[in-house]
Amino acid sequence: MGQTVILGVIGSDAHVVGITIIEQALTAAGFDVENLGVQTSKAEFVSAAEDHDAGAVLVSSLYGHARQDCQGLHEQLADAECDPVTFIGGNLAVGQNDWSETERYFRELGFDRVFDAETDPSAIVSALERDLDMTATETERVRVNS
């Protein structure tokens, strides 16, 4: 596939098990994965996306602070002239919340897909396969047109 997937847990969160398993699944599926690990700042996501010309940025958060942590991430990506597919997954709000509302919130922040904590790694692999292929095609189309 040739496009690097950036993976990390955002903010002050140290929940590592989920991204460890997702890294395994993505690597086994043939993706080039750059795992930034836990406690990754927005700036670190952006510079990794820039350095690797990333096809996708996958943000994980399990501790509830994702709203505060993700403010401005997409603007910073745009400022760095990066346009990766962005996913977020995990427990994305503190406490017992309405998932459809949480999902809408993160879609409005700019995430292409929003996953809950029960998501099977296979769902992420297949979504990524779809989205990255689509992105590649669009890029080619742009090149052809210009």
Add this chain to the structure above:
Amino acid sequence: MLRDERLSGEQLRETAAELREQWPTGADAGFEDAIEFHESLPETKCFADVLESADAPLLQPRAGVPRLDDQIELLQYLEQEGGADLLPTTIDSYTRDNEYEKAQQGLDNARDSGEDTLNGFPAVNHGVEACRDMIRAVDAPVEVRHGTPDARLLAILTLAGGFQSFEGGPISYNIPYTKEHDLAETIEHWQFVDRLCGAYTERGVRINREPFGPLTGTLVPPSIAIAVMVVEGLLAATQGVRSLTLGYGQVGNVVQDVAALRALRELGEDYLPNDVVVTTVFHEWMGGFPPDEARANGVIGLGGATAALGKPDKVITKSPQEFQGVPTREANASGLRTTRQLIDMMIEQDIVIDGIDEEQEIIERTARSLIETVFSHGDGDVAQGTVAAFESGALDVPFAPSDSANAAVLPARDDDGRVRILEWGDLAVPDEIVEVHEARLDERARTEGRSRSFRMVADDVDAISDGKLIGRPGTGDPDPGAGAADGLAGGETDAD
């Protein structure tokens, strides 16, 4: 140079004075004034005495919300409606990361919006007087529960605020909780915390310390958890801590859990100095929970039943809403009551289970080997030995996010659901123990008709939330889907 030696009074005072200037609330955290406040508290709020004199496991939930009034109401509710014997205050994750500005922003958001925008109580931002208001407003003793590698300022403020128990330790709050904090530096930071607790202890205020037993909370082999508990206990004892509660997180196999609780107590009493009172705490399942409250109650019930058999001094309960994170107060109280029901129905029964002694023997031999490797790595100095043993991988924790650990060790369940070690890295374990684990895992592999691989680990991580204990192939996810399952299969373990 890092050494397992007691900090001097002068070092303690100087460091405390510097730390108190890091955030405005530090100014109010005077030691003499704090001693006076603790002396004014009734015996029922003296954490160590209440815990050590109990004749059945005491129950304690986790609980922390950003605003003070809400936190007080929550604790009162858990006392009255949940029957909590001991209370917690769980600290938010920005404070754990020493990000007091972000915690302030979260607290301001919470005050503006009326929503709980932080996952805990930002005690540093609230300050000493707010903590005291909370301590005054409840009947039970209260512990600070967190996950902070550098908890020095938090300790200064909360102990001055009247808390009498402080969770954590240099390994258990570094290895599972941070990527970048250096282990040697974290040990120095906890020497300060433990010395501060020691200073209170010398003045008659015996602060209870509780190393965090579950570590990464996911299939942690009991021997590794127990070794870490003993090492942290030794480091704390050096600094003058005299009330220590060693922890262990439920793995879900009843025989192994009861054996581990017994081994934990045995080794704690064996290795720690005689003037330290050692108690134990059992954490109900710390891994992923079922996304269904009824099934989650089953997990909690098994925790209560195991506690009735293993008889720890304390149980940290879970709520049926664990799946989605911070629970409502009602769900939190229900986790306490479910646990209580199981313990009270079972604790007087004389239930004999085969195999506990043998399992305990395996756990103790493995844990002793890990503890001894710390001693030898440091030429007898536990602090240096800890750093060196993690560096060499002789001591290691599965799924550790910290750069200070190799995280080469990988666990998997055997055919009976006991947690064994699939990948050893450089863990200092005798060959005959390795053979036992390998044989048990081979047995499972034969049962399942597949080879031992990371796939088993991934399946086991999801098994309890999927409704089982062991991640058998093809029985887990009701909708297994294609792709990832195949993608994971066959890959040799390479978790890090």
